[in-house]
Amino acid sequence: MPSLKAVLVIADGMADRPVKELDWKTPLEFARKPTLNRIAETGICGILDPIAPGIPPGSDTATLALLGYDAVKTYSGRGALEALGSNVKVLPGDVAFRCNFATVNQNQTVLDRRAGRIENRDSQKLAESLSQVKLKTPNARFLFKSTIQHRAVLVIRGPRLSANISDSDPGTTGEKVMDAKPLDDSPEAKLTARIVNTLTREFHKCLTSHPVNRERVKRGLPPANMILCRGAGTLPNVKSLAHIYGIKTSCVAATPLVRGVCRAVGMKTIDVQGATGTLQTDYLAKARATVQALRSNDFVLLHIKATDVASHDSKAKQKAEAIEKLDNMLNYLIEHVDLNSVYLAVTADHTTSSATGNHEGDPVPIAITGPSVRRDSVKEYDERSCAGGGLHRIRGVDLMPILMNLLGKTSKFGA
């Protein structure tokens, strides 16, 4: 008998509420989705609260939960996950931040949080110079890396640091750059806040006189003369999936945050050409990479971001179109994996309302098809139909044990 394997497809923010524009259907109910329906019809369905009923999850906490981790206990901030997902090495004890190149005036008031959406060419040159800034705090060092356009990550390394500090990023234009403040009385939080504030000043000095910025001003572009930091975080203290279940795992995802979560739990991340984490992503390239990865892994996570992007833009029809492309991708998967030995689960990491444009706390649909699921009577894959299925209502953290039990990877509790 071939060994049992599983693919988990997470469509980011795919679940929704009924939308007026779609005649009070959800985008999932509105979309043409024969493959999703086939998965529901041949599988066991349900609805799933990523964290808990009514709690709107972030993509990071929800993905942690869907991989079987208690996000409330293990989540330790976005910064380290984002850094890890952007190919920056993060070690236990490091404190990492998401950063923006920004434009400020002489009073340190933020004029543009993205420095005119600075091009990679400029931000990379600036980042190289920032890496040379000397940090005088004994035993502490830092890494600064630009990722895409105005985005960057900062990692502070040293003994006795804390992520329990506030952002220097005011989060909006027209406000002054803030001092990072310790959020508790520990010497670790005080030290880390001091380092961030020192670096902010030194970075500003370096950027203000930088030839790249002088050139930008000449070209009529806003100078990238400030680095704003937010989302201080450390690596979550978790055991890897390999350790817990004895499985080999990989993930196919383009979004840095999701890649970071996967790496934090020991999954290998696969780079796919054309996978962009946008509406224009190459769905089939991701499906092909998943089929390939399944040859040498027991569990593969395939993440699609497009559904969430459309919801945040409040474009319900565009979201339905993304679901139809996802459906086509799932058809490729079904045709290229052997459902006699592979379980295929499809869910969303949270509900994103295309009316509010926000993550919401409603449950998401889940369907699992494969060799020996207890097939139920649900025939359509959407928020309301799946609610009548055999899985009933589960939590995100329940999904992985259910899948691993189907794979024969869980051990008995008790005698």
Ligand SMILES: [Zn+2]
């Ligand atoms: Zn998400």
